[in-house]
Each structure stands twice: as C-alpha cells, then as structure tokens.
Amino acid sequence: xxxxxxALAKAINESLRRALESDPKVLIMGEDVGKLGGVFxxxxxxxxxxxxxxxxxxxxxxxxxxxxxxxxxxxxxRPVVEIQFDGFVFPAxxxxxxxxxxxxxxxxxxxxxxVVVRIPYGGGIGAVEHHSESPEALFAHVAGxxxxxxxxxxxxxxxxxxxxxxxxxxxxxxxxxRYWDKGEVNTEAIPGPLHSARVVREGTDLTLAAYGPMVxxxxxxxxxxxxxxxxxxxxxxxxVSPLDFDAIQASVEKTRRLVVVHEAPVFFGSGAEIAAxxxxxxxxxxxxxxxxxxxxxxPYPPARLEEEYLPGxxxxxxxxxxxxxx
Amino acid sequence: MTVESTAARTPRRSAxxxxxxxxxxxxxxGTGAAQGTDPQLVQLLTPEGKRVKNAEYDTxxxxxxxxxxxxxxxxxxxxxxxxxxxxxxxxxxxxxLWASLLGQEAAQIGSxxxxxxxxxVFPTYREHGVAWCRGVDPTNLLGMFRGVxxxxxDPNGNNFHLYTIVxxxxxxxxxxxxxxxxxxxxxxxxxxxxxxxxSSQGDVAxxxxxxxxxxxxxxxxxxxxQWAISEPTEKQTRVPLYQRAQGYGFPGVRxxxxxxxxxxxxxxxxxERARAGxxxxxxxxxxxxxxxxxxxDDPTRYRGDEERLxxxxxxxxxxxRRYLEASNHAxxxxxxxxxxxxxxxxxRVREAVRAMPDPDHFxxxxxxxxxxxxxxxEERAQFAAYQASFADAEGV
Ligand SMILES: Cc1ncc(C[n+]2csc(CCOP(=O)(O)OP(=O)(O)O)c2C)c(N)n1
Numbered sequence: 001x002x003x004x005x006x007a008l009a010k011a012i013n014e015s016l017r018r019a020l021e022s023d024p025k026v027l028i029m030g031e032d033v034g035k036l037g038g039v040f041x042x043x044x045x046x047x048x049x050x051x052x053x054x055x056x057x058x059x060x061x062x063x064x065x066x067x068x069x070x071x072x073x074x075x076x077x078r079p080v081v082e083i084q085f086d087g088f089v090f091p092a093x094x095x096x097x098x099x100x101x102x103x104x105x106x107x108x109x110x111x112x113x114x115v116v117v118r119i120p121y122g123g124g125i126g127a128v129e130h131h132s133e134s135p136e137a138l139f140a141h142v143a144g145x146x147x148x149x150x151x152x153x154x155x156x157x158x159x160x161x162x163x164x165x166x167x168x169x170x171x172x173x174x175x176x177x178r179y180w181d182k183g184e185v186n187t188e189a190i191p192g193p194l195h196s197a198r199v200v201r202e203g204t205d206l207t208l209a210a211y212g213p214m215v216x217x218x219x220x221x222x223x224x225x226x227x228x229x230x231x232x233x234x235x236x237x238x239x240v241s242p243l244d245f246d247a248i249q250a251s252v253e254k255t256r257r258l259v260v261v262h263e264a265p266v267f268f269g270s271g272a273e274i275a276a277x278x279x280x281x282x283x284x285x286x287x288x289x290x291x292x293x294x295x296x297x298x299p300y301p302p303a304r305l306e307e308e309y310l311p312g313x314x315x316x317x318x319x320x321x322x323x324x325x326x
Numbered sequence: 327m328t329v330e331s332t333a334a335r336t337p338r339r340s341a342x343x344x345x346x347x348x349x350x351x352x353x354x355x356g357t358g359a360a361q362g363t364d365p366q367l368v369q370l371l372t373p374e375g376k377r378v379k380n381a382e383y384d385t386x387x388x389x390x391x392x393x394x395x396x397x398x399x400x401x402x403x404x405x406x407x408x409x410x411x412x413x414x415x416x417x418x419x420x421x422x423l424w425a426s427l428l429g430q431e432a433a434q435i436g437s438x439x440x441x442x443x444x445x446x447v448f449p450t451y452r453e454h455g456v457a458w459c460r461g462v463d464p465t466n467l468l469g470m471f472r473g474v475x476x477x478x479x480d481p482n483g484n485n486f487h488l489y490t491i492v493x494x495x496x497x498x499x500x501x502x503x504x505x506x507x508x509x510x511x512x513x514x515x516x517x518x519x520x521x522x523x524x525s526s527q528g529d530v531a532x533x534x535x536x537x538x539x540x541x542x543x544x545x546x547x548x549x550x551x552q553w554a555i556s557e558p559t560e561k562q563t564r565v566p567l568y569q570r571a572q573g574y575g576f577p578g579v580r581x582x583x584x585x586x587x588x589x590x591x592x593x594x595x596x597x598e599r600a601r602a603g604x605x606x607x608x609x610x611x612x613x614x615x616x617x618x619x620x621x622x623d624d625p626t627r628y629r630g631d632e633e634r635l636x637x638x639x640x641x642x643x644x645x646x647r648r649y650l651e652a653s654n655h656a657x658x659x660x661x662x663x664x665x666x667x668x669x670x671x672x673x674r675v676r677e678a679v680r681a682m683p684d685p686d687h688f689x690x691x692x693x694x695x696x697x698x699x700x701x702x703x704e705e706r707a708q709f710a711a712y713q714a715s716f717a718d719a720e721g722v
Contacts, residue, residue: 035628036556059526059562060493060554088492091528126422129476130491267701296709297701298694303422303473304684308709318712 002188009042009179011153012118014187015160016043016080020050026164027072028055029065030082030118039084040120040179062092069115070099078114078164086121087130093138100169101144112167116160121149122213122263123310124177126303133300134264139171140241140273147241148194149173151215153183155238158191166194173240175213195239197247203233206257206323209248209274211237214261214311221316232320240270248274249281256287257323261311266294288326291319366568367612368592369582373640375648377587386591392655398439398586399650400664402431402643405455407668408464411675412454412471416621420679421471425452429584429616432642433549435459436589437517437611440597444485444514446507448500451489452549453519460486464671465678474685494520494527497546501533504542504600515600517545517593523554525570526562534574534606543600545593546571546608549583551615556628568610576606583613584642614640687713 006014019026028043028050034057037044047055058065062083069079083089089096096117103111123132140147146168150156156174163170192198200215201222208218215236222232233255235248252258258278260271271292278290293311301309370380370387409427416424427434430452438459441447449456457467461484469478470489477488490496500518507514524530525548537544548567552559559567571578577599581592589611596607614637618625650656691706 031554032556034556036624037627039555039622057557057561060523060557061526061528063528064526090492091494126473128423128470128473128491296690296705297699298690298705299476301690302470302475302685305687305690308687309690314716315712318715 003186005182007180007182008153008156011157011185012042015157019164025077027079029058031084066092066095073113073115080116083119085131086133097142101142113169114167115169116163118172120176121173123306136240137269146170148239149212151236154185157185162194195242197237197244200236201234203231205231207233207251207255209235210261252282253285258290259319261293266292267297288323291323293319367582368588369585370587371585375645383591386594399646401435405458411672422473423471425620426617427452427454429614432586433583433589433611433613436586437593440590440593446485446516448487448496448518460484462486494524494529497530497533500544501537501542504544505540513601515543515597519547522550522559537606538574541605544606545596548610551613555619571608578608580610583611584640
C-alpha cells in the first residue's frame with residue numbers, strides 16, 4: 001500500500017528522500033541538516049543515506065546558503081535549502097529578493113533557478129523571539145517567487161515534490177506547530193496543481209480562507225460553529241503566490257461572506273490582498289465586508305502572550321459572528 | 327569628514343598606556359587546522375593549576391591580589407550555580423528554554439572582569455557570566471527564556487546591551503557604538519561577544535571591515551566552544567579563527583578560554599589597545615560548551631563522550647581552585663562560605679522565577695513605537711473591547 005499515516009515533518013522528510021533518490025541534481029543544504037537532521041529533524045537520516053555531498057551542512061550564514069544555492073542552480077543543480085527558523089531568513093533576504101527572484105527575468109528567460117527555500121514558520125511553540133514569525137507577505141510582494149505553505153502531511157509531501165520540480169524559486173513555508181500532526185499520505189497519488197486552493201470543508205453561510213497552520217484552526221472553528229447551527233466552508237489556499245482567486249471567488253459566490261485568517265500581522269498582509277481582490281470580483285455577491293483575523297501591528301510577543309496574539313478559536317468565531325451580523 | 331576624523335584620531339590615553347603597537351604580529355603561527363592544540367594558545371594557568379610564565383601577557387595580571395583571584399573564583403562558581411539552577415528550572419517547566427554557559431565560565435569571567443564600568447558590552451544570548459560581571463541581576467536574564475519579555479533589562483543601566491538571538495548582528499552594533507565612542511573622544515572601549523559559528527556570518531565579516539577601516543575601539547571576543555549546534559568549527563573555517571584578523575589588518579590572538587587568568591590578561595591587553603586608539607582586536611577564546619547547545623538540543627546525536635571528558639579535565643573552575651589551594655590563597659573556610667552563598671543564590675533565583683508574573687496582555691501594544699502610532703492605538707482599542715466582551719459574558 002502506498003498510503004501511510006505520517007506526521008507532517010516526516011512527510012517532508014519522505015518527500016526529500018524521494019527527490020534525492022530520483023534526481024541526482026537535488027541537493028539539501030542548511031545549518032545542522034546533516035548529523036542532527038535539522039533542529040526539527042525534517043532532514044533526519046538523509047545525510048546518512050545520501051552522503052555529505054548531497055546533504056550539506058553549511059556554515060552558519062544564511063546569505064551564503066541562498067547565494068551559493070543560486071550558483072549551484074546556475075550550474076544545473078536543484079538545491080533545497082533550509083532556513084532554521086523564520087526570523088533567520090533575513091540575512092538571506094537580499095539574495096532572495098535581489099537575485100533569486102529576478103534572475104530569470106533579467107536573463108530574458110535564459111536562466112532558471114529551481115531553488116526551494118524551506119522555512120519553518122509561525123508561532124504557538126513557546127519559543128524565544130525570532131522563532132515564531134510569519135513573514136510570507138514580505139516575500140509575496142516580490143515578483144518572481146512562488147510562496148506556498150502546506151497545512152497537512154499529504155500536501156507537505158506532494159507540494160514539496162512539486163516545489164523541487166518547479167523551475168521557479170519556491171519559498172516553502174512549513175507550519176512548524178503542525179510538524180507533529182499526522183495525516184494520510186498516498187505516495188502514489190496524482191496530486192493537483194501546486195497552486196490550487198482546496199475546499200477542505202463544505203459550508204453555505206460563510207467562507208473561511210486560510211493556509212498553513214491556520215487551516216486546522218479554521219476547521220476547529222467550523223466544527224464549533226456547526227454546533228451553533230452555522231455552516232462554514234473552509235478553504236485551504238495552499239499557495240500565497242500565486243493566489244487561487246478563482247477558488248475563493250467560487251466559494252464566496254456560494255456563501256457570500258469571507259473571513260481570511262493568517263498568523264501574520266493583518267496590516268499589509270496577504271488577507272489585505274485577498275479582501276481587495278475579492279471585493280472587486282464579488283462586490284454584488286458579498287453580504288458583508290471581507291474580514292481579516294491575524295496578528296497585530298506589533299513585534300511578535302514573548303511566549304506567554306502569544307495566545308493573545310495568535311488567531312485562536314474565539315477570535316475567529318468573533319469575526320465569523322461579526323460577518324454574519326451584517 | 328566625520329569618517330576621516332575617526333580614522334585619523336590620535337591615541338586617547340597615550341600617556342597612561344604603554345604602546346603595544348607592533349609588539350604583536352598580526353600573523354601568529356597557527357597549526358593550519360581549525361582545531362587541535364595550538365602552540366600560540368596563550369595560557370597562564372595549566373589545567374593542573376600551575377602558573378606558567380608568559381612574557382607578553384604576564385604584565386596584565388602582574389599585580390593581581392589573592393583577594394582578586396578569589397573573586398574570580400567566586401564569580402565562576404556563582405555563575406555556574408546560576409546556570410545550573412536555570413537549567414533545572416527549564417526542566418521543571420519554569421523556563422521555556424535555556425542556553426547554558428557550562429564550561430565557558432573562565433572565558434566570560436576573565437573577559438568580563440577586564441572591563442571598566444564605562445566600557446560597553448554587546449553580548450549574544452549565552453553571556454550570563456559577563457552579565458554577572460556587569461552587575462545585571464541574574465534573574466533579569468531569565469525573563470526572555472521564561473517568555474515574559476524579549477529582553478528584561480535597561481542596556482544603559484550597566485552598559486550591557488540586550489541579548490541578541492540573530493547570529494552575528496550585534497558585532498556591527500558594537501562596531502558602530504565604538505565608532506561613536508571614538509567620535510566623542512571618549513576613552514572607553516567596546517566588546518562584542520559571538521561564537522565560532524557566528525564567525526561565518528556576513529555581519530561579522532562586515533564588522534571586521536568597518537572596525538578596521540574606522541579604527542574603532544572594539545574588541546571582538548569570540549568564544550570558540552567548538553560547536554555551532556551540531557556543526558563543529560571545521561564546518562565554519564579552515565584556519566584558526568584568530569588568524570582571520572590578519573586579513574582585515576588588526577591583531578588576533580588565541581587564548582585558552584578555560585584559563586580565567588589568561589582571558590583576563592589578553593582581554594585587558596586588547597581593551598588597552600582600543601583605548602589607546604590602536605583599533606580593533608580579535609580574541610579567540612578556545613573553550614568548550616560542556617552541555618547541550620540549549621535545553622532543546624540533543625548533543626548525543628552529533629558528538630561522543632570522549633571529547634567532553636577530555637575537556638572536563640580542563641575545567642576552568644577546577645583549574646583555579648587547584649591554583650588557589652596550592653598557593654595558599656584560599657582556605658577551607660572560603661570554599662565552605664562560597665558553597666553556602668551558591669546555595670543561597672540558587673534559592674533566590676528559583677524563588678524569583680516562580681514569582682515572576684505573566685505580562686499584562688496589553689504589553690503586546692507597549693513600546694511598539696516611541697512616538698505612538700494610530701494603527702497600534704486602534705488595534706489596542708479593538709483588543710480591549712474584545713477582552714471586555716469576555717468579562718461581560720462571564721460577569722452575567
Ligand atoms: C541568523 C541566525 N541563524 C540561525 C540561528 C539559529 N541558531 C541559534 S544558535 C546557533 C548556533 C550558534 O553557534 P555559535 O555562533 O558557535 O555560538 P554558540 O551557541 O556555540 O555559543 C544557530 C544556528 C540564529 N539564531 N540566527
């Protein structure tokens with residue numbers, strides 16, 4: 001049987017293993033990815049089986065990691081690099097934004113940069129600062145990058161396969177607090193396109209749109225709302241750039257209400273883009289303004305306050321009530 | 327303009343400082359390997375606690391009194407006790423995380439005690455011993471590890487900057503601060519702490535460049551504890567780290583990081599160079615992280631016991647104790663008193679941590695801007711209304 005239950009982190013591990021096996025040009029690079037298997041053990045056992053020239057422990061230098069991955073990609077390799085935590089991608093931000101994102105266009109399409117940048121992101125694990133951030137909007141604003149985030153083990157497995165096969169650079173945001181959640185993975189399935197959203201729960205009264213760690217939260221919200229007789233549809237966006245506006249539009253035309261949920265600060269966040277476009281596309285269908293639930297315009301707080309900061313069941317339900325009250 | 331005036335400034339304490347320019351060549355002979363024993367390792371106390379002569383650095387600890395030696399010992403013992411308490415508080419769930427300094431006491435106390443009050447320190451996240459030397463209450467260090475704040479002390483209160491988690495960032499802040507010190511014509515020095523892993527970061531390379539170009543009075547104090555989480559120093563460099571300084575045009579020196587006396591002497595030397603307007607120095611304290619990287623780490627995955635055992639034989643505290651005993655600088659009474667003081671410190675830390683309140687929810691919106699911001703005000707008000715809705719619901 002090809003279907004197996006595994007944790008999300010394990011699914012990524014299995015996906016990386018498959019990529020290393022099937023394409024000798026695939027490389028894994030990053031801090032502590034070798035013997036330690038990464039601080040989250042996502043690359044566990046890969047160096048043992050594929051050797052130090054395929055699974056490369058790098059110096060502690062993010063700009064160096066991404067910059068050399070670009071060079072390797074120019075030489076025909078397909079590097080998959082790990083940034084240890086969300087807040088540590090910024091030393092590499094220059095390389096990602098000024099080089100990785102733009103080289104294809106600058107070379108008039110001659111150069112392809114199939115680089116995957118894996119970033120464990122988001123909060124909820126009680127960490128110290130710079131270990132809990134959601135910087136996806138900072139990358140989504142940059143043309144040339146694809147930004148994706150799986151919410152479950154199966155997507156983690158398949159989206160990683162597709163990200164590695166993509167000839168464009170992909171920023172692969174991994175929902176670290178869902179790493180240990182188990183789900184069914186069918187390693188022989190034929191996956192849908194990387195950039196399509198998916199309805200993960202059908203409903204008629206309102207659409208909740210989310211990606212990554214917030215999908216599970218939204219499913220919990222929908223279950224809680226169902227007990228109060230409200231029927232919520234949950235959309236797993238899966239990709240932030242590009243965004244599957246057709247899928248959101250289809251759902252909103254049915255439910256007529258939309259609440260977008262993400263951990264990142266609401267201000268200038270991906271929810272803002274979704275709200276603006278959906279308002280434009282669905283103006284005559286909407287019964288309520290598109291509402292957003294997310295982080296505040298404040299630094300990610302210390303661990304003992306993160307429950308207040310992160311969108312939880314109550315805060316999302318509150319927004320649902322407000323949208324339904326229009 | 328300002329830039330030239332920095333580079334061209336004259337020694338600020340030339341009268342009181344012997345010039346050390348040219349005394350040390352920037353290129354110390356190394357083994358060519360990043361690890362292993364180095365003939366150039368500055369050592370004043372052997373692991374057996376024997377005082378060894380060192381022509382270049384003895385002068386910097388020549389006048390040290392038995393009382394000061396006991397003071398260094400006391401600092402190391404209390405710092406280790408504090409560290410052990412924090413580790414067990416983490417195990418008990420009182421702290422979310424802890425980065426232990428076990429094994430690095432001599433590097434931190436030696437360098438920390440070389441500083442003057444008006445010097446400024448830029449630490450990374452493991453400098454609990456340096457914080458101790460600066461008079462930062464150790465319980466203040468625990469707030470960020472408990473998750474109640476992202477800092478916990480006023481950096482200007484003790485000239486001890488906040489801990490920095492992003493690797494290497496603070497070396498540039500230290501350099502800029504030192505450039506400011508020089509512009510002001512002050513004669514204090516700045517010290518930046520970082521790890522062997524951090525030496526790979528671009529920020530650290532840039533701080534070397536800036537400090538050399540502007541002749542900034544900064545000491546780069548690299549604690550090479552052999553590991554950056556699971557990666558050994560060879561994964562960061564192929565030459566001994568102290569030799570890097572040469573390429574930037576300032577001296578580098580490797581000191582036995584488990585020898586508190588040598589760390590004190592070498593850091594004093596480097597600080598005096600800075601004060602005298604002779605620019606930056608790189609000090610590589612060759613030491614060992616005896617524990618895990620942090621309480622989240624599992625070192626059994628990447629290193630064996632042998633290495634740790636070999637380094638335990640070079641324990642910085644034991645080494646000084648042997649010397650104090652052999653030279654009759656400390657008696658049983660001293661050690662017994664210190665033991666009691668250690669216990670009391672442990673108790674105080676434990677009680678303080680348990681009594682540490684969770685932050686007020688509105689702290690999220692505090693100090694986001696110095697000037698205030700309409701969006702933050704709006705979100706704070708929304709948050710307040712939302713909180714109040716629960717109170718209403720519970721109240722009726
Ligand atoms: C920019 C950045 N990348 C990665 C990390 C994660 N990280 C925290 S500590 C550490 C190892 C640091 O090693 P080293 O500089 O030798 O200092 P040590 O902890 O050994 O004292 C890593 C990779 C980080 N904090 N910042």
